[in-house]
Each structure stands twice: as C-alpha cells, then as structure tokens.
Amino acid sequence: MDTSFIFLIVMAAIILGVTLFTTRNRGGRNVCTRCTGTGEVNEKWPDPNAPGGWHRVEGVCPKCKGKGRV
Numbered sequence: 457m458d459t460s461f462i463f464l465i466v467m468a469a470i471i472l473g474v475t476l477f478t479t480r481n482r483g484g485r486n487v488c489t490r491c492t493g494t495g496e497v498n499e500k501w502p503d504p505n506a507p508g509g510w511h512r513v514e515g516v517c518p519k520c521k522g523k524g525r526v
C-alpha cells in the first residue's frame with residue numbers, strides 16, 4: 457500500500473513537471489509574425505518619417521533577432 461502511494465506521488469510530480477515544462481516552452485516558441493519564422497526580413501514601404509522617405513529593413517529580423525521565434 458505504501459509503495460502504490462509513493463508511486464502516485466511520483467507520477468503526479470512527473471506529470472506536473474512535464475506540464476510546466478511544456479507550457480513554458482510553448483510560451484516562448486511562437487513563430488515570429490514579422491518574418492514568419494525565417495529569421496530574415498525584406499521590408500520596404502513608403503514612410504514619410506524615415507530618412508529618404510522609405511522604410512527599409514533587410515536581413516536579420518529585428519523582432520526575433522533572427523531566431524524565427526519569439
């Protein structure tokens with residue numbers, strides 16, 4: 457009887473640990489919406505506030521720093 461009780465406690469601890477681990481990973485592993493997961497961007501559109509009148513971003517995505525996920 458003692459063994460099965462300990463077994464239940466251990467199982468509960470493992471399930472809890474896996475759940476927390478999975479939740480934490482999901483929270484930080486959303487695909488970046490700006491580069492759609494590629495980590496690189498190639499943006500250009502008219503922007504009166506930017507120097508030269510054009511907003512330009514090429515290369516490493518500034519939102520996810522090239523990781524593709526945020």
Ligand SMILES: [Zn+2]
Binds near residue numbers: 491496519
């Ligand atoms: Zn990105």
